Amino acid sequence: LSNLMTKIINIFALIMIPVTLACLIFSKNIVSIVYERGVFDSNSVGVTAEVFGGYCIGLFFLASNTVINNVFYGYGDTKTPMYVNITNLVVNIIGNIILIYSFGVKGLALSTSIASIVAFVVGMCLLRKYVIIDTRRTCNTIIKVFGASIVACGVPALVTNMINLGNIMKLLLSGILGIVIYSVLIKLLHVSEMADLLALIRKRIKK
Numbered sequence: 001l002s003n004l005m006t007k008i009i010n011i012f013a014l015i016m017i018p019v020t021l022a023c024l025i026f027s028k029n030i031v032s033i034v035y036e037r038g039v040f041d042s043n044s045v046g047v048t049a050e051v052f053g054g055y056c057i058g059l060f061f062l063a064s065n066t067v068i069n070n071v072f073y074g075y076g077d078t079k080t081p082m083y084v085n086i087t088n089l090v091v092n093i094i095g096n097i098i099l100i101y102s103f104g105v106k107g108l109a110l111s112t113s114i115a116s117i118v119a120f121v122v123g124m125c126l127l128r129k130y131v132i133i134d135t136r137r138t139c140n141t142i143i144k145v146f147g148a149s150i151v152a153c154g155v156p157a158l159v160t161n162m163i164n165l166g167n168i169m170k171l172l173l174s175g176i177l178g179i180v181i182y183s184v185l186i187k188l189l190h191v192s193e194m195a196d197l198l199a200l201i202r203k204r205i206k207k
Contacts, residue, residue, distance in 0.1 A: 005071065005127075006134040009064050010141040010193040011200075016060035017142070018149040018182055023056040025153050026174065029167045047105065054109025058116035065116060068123040075130050084126065088119040144189040152182035 023030065027049035036045050065088075069081040095111030103110060124133065156174035165173065186194050 001071070002131050002133065005067070005131050006137055007193065007196055008067055009133065009138055011197050012060055012063045012067075013138070013142050013145050014186070014191065014193050014197060016063055017145050018152060018178070020056050020059050021149045021153040022174075022178065023059075024053045025157050026171060027053045027056070029171055033167050033171070050106040051109045054106045054113060056113075057110070058113030061113070061116040061120040065119050065123055068120070068127055071127060071131060077130075080126050080129075081123075084119050084123045087122055088115045091115040091118045141191060141193060144191050145186070148182055148185035148189060148191075151185060152178045155181055 028045055031049045031052055032042075032045050035048060036042070065084075069084070072078070072080045092111055092115035095114050096108055099107030099111050101107070127133065156177040159177065160170045160174050163173075183194075
């Protein structure tokens with residue numbers, strides 16, 4: 001179970017970290033494609049993009065928290081997830097009160113992500129009662145993935161900004177280029193979870 005949990009969290013990092021960075025960098029383009037029409041003008045796009053980015057920060061932690069809670073439930077422990085969720089709620093409420101005055105509506109999104117991060121840290125600490133996560137392996141994977149994600153998201157952003165493209169073409173080109181760069185870097189950095197992820201995908205396709 002320890003090995004499985006470590007692998008799952010690392011796979012989440014492999015997927016969620018680049019997605020998070022991509023959403024942060026291209027948030028205005030994404031929101032513009034989905035919403036910008038009629039009275040939803042460029043100013044509305046800017047505000048919505050900031051809120052969208054604030055929520056995206058917590059993607060990895062939100063996904064991991066779901067799996068962590070399931071481990072507690074698997075051991076018949078329903079109290080610990082309740083305490084973690086109460087902590088999440090309290091941090092979120094306090095964060096809303098504080099951050100909304102400093103950052104406005106995007107402070108609400110940022111507060112939600114911060115609460116998810118706190119819940120993740122608390123959950124991981126309490127999880128040691130049942131499962132010992134290989135934190136060294138996880139931290140090593142996260143560092144490699146984060147580095148590869150910065151390059152894979154940054155390079156396409158620089159390239160597409162030098163070319164006069166519409167939002168759809170910009171996202172499409174950036175996505176293709178980013179996936180290629182990210183895949184190459186992950187392979188060069190020997191992130192073993194990529195093989196696990198590909199095996200899961202192949203298994204799903206066969207079904």
